[in-house]
Amino acid sequence: AQSVAQPEDQVKVAEGNPLTVKCTYSVSGNPYLFWYVQYPNRGLQFLLKYITGDNLVKGSYGFEAEFNKSQTSFHLKKPSALVSDSALYFCAVRDRNGNTGKLIFGQGTTLQVKP
Amino acid sequence: NAGVMQNPRHLVRRRGQEARLRCSPMKGHSHVYWYRQLPEEGLKFMVYLQKENIIDESGMPKERFSAEFPKEGPSILRIQQVVRGDSAAYFCASSPPGGTMNTEAFFGQGTRLTVV
Numbered sequence: 472a473q474s475v476a477q478p479e480d481q482v483k484v485a486e487g488n489p490l491t492v493k494c495t496y497s498v499s500g501n502p503y504l505f506w507y508v509q510y511p512n513r514g515l516q517f518l519l520k521y522i523t524g525d526n527l528v529k530g531s532y533g534f535e536a537e538f539n540k541s542q543t544s545f546h547l548k549k550p551s552a553l554v555s556d557s558a559l560y561f562c563a564v565r566d567r568n569g570n571t572g573k574l575i576f577g578q579g580t581t582l583q584v585k586p
Numbered sequence: 587n588a589g590v591m592q593n594p595r596h597l598v599r600r601r602g603q604e605a606r607l608r609c610s611p612m613k614g615h616s617h618v619y620w621y622r623q624l625p626e627e628g629l630k631f632m633v634y635l636q637k638e639n640i641i642d643e644s645g646m647p648k649e650r651f652s653a654e655f656p657k658e659g660p661s662i663l664r665i666q667q668v669v670r671g672d673s674a675a676y677f678c679a680s681s682p683p684g685g686t687m688n689t690e691a692f693f694g695q696g697t698r699l700t701v702v
Contacts, residue, residue: 475628503688514590514677514693515629522688561628571642572681573619574691576628 473498475564477577484552485585492547492580494562503565504545505574506536508558515561521545532556552584590615590680591660592694599668599701607663607697611680618661619691620653623675635661668701675699 474497484490496502503522507515519530526538536547545562559581563574591610599605611618616637621629634642635655646653650668655661665672675698679691 505690507693512695512698514592514695515679517690517692520688520690571634572617572689572691573631573634573642573645574621574629574679575631576621578628 473575475575475577477580479580481581483583486554487551490549490552492560494545496543496564498564500568505563506547507561510558554584557584590692590694592678592697597699602667605665605668607676608660609678610660615680616683617681618655619679620663621677670701673701
C-alpha cells in the first residue's frame with residue numbers, strides 16, 4: 472500500500488537556525504514528491520516538487536528538499552528559519568505509474584519558529 | 587487568474603441535513619480533486635473528476651457522499667444526511683489537462699463543515 476510518513480508531529484527551531492522537516496514514503500516505483508504548506512484556516516500552498524533529475528530541489532520562500540531514493544526520503548530543509556515559516560507542512564506523493572493524479576499525504580508536521 | 591474558489595468557507599448543518607460544497611477550478615483546469623481533512627490529520631483523497639466524468643472515487647464513503655463536475659458550473663460535493671463524523675475541512679484542488687501526473691495541484695481555501 473502507498474503511504475507517506477512524517478515522523479515528527481512538531482518541529483521547533485529558533486529563528487535563524489536551519490530547519491528540517493522529515494518525510495519518508497512507500498510507493499512502488501519512482502514517485503513524484505511534493506511539499507505543501509498550510510497556514511491557519513487556509514488552503515494548501517505548493518512549495519516544491521521532485522519529478523526527475525537533480526536530487527536537490529529548490530522551491531518557494533527559500534525552501535529546498537532532497538530526494539534520497541535509497542532511503543525513500545524527501546526531507547524539507549531551509550538554511551535559516553523565519554518566524555513567518557511557522558505553519559503546518561505536508562509531504563505528498565503521487566504514484567508515477569498510477570492512472571490518476573491523486574496525492575497521498577503525510578499526517579503533517581507543525582513547524583514552530585521562535586524569535 | 588483567480589485561484590481555486592470554494593464556497594461556502596464555513597457551513598453548519600444539523601444532523602440529518604444535506605451539505606453541498608462547491609468548487610470552481612482555476613481557469614483552464616479541467617481536473618478536480620476533493621480531499622477531506624479531519625482534525626489533527628492529513629488530507630485524505632476522496633474523488634477525482636474531469637468534466638462530466640468521475641475518474642476515481644476510491645476514497646469516497648460508500649453511502650451518503652456523491653460528487654459531480656458538470657459541463658457547465660462548479661464541481662459539487664454532496665453529503666446527504668450528515669452525521670457528526672462528517673465534520674471536517676473539505677478541500678478542492680485542480681490541475682490543468684494533459685499534465686496531471688507531474689503537475690502540482692492548486693488548492694482552494696477549503697470548506698469547513700460543522701455538523702451540530
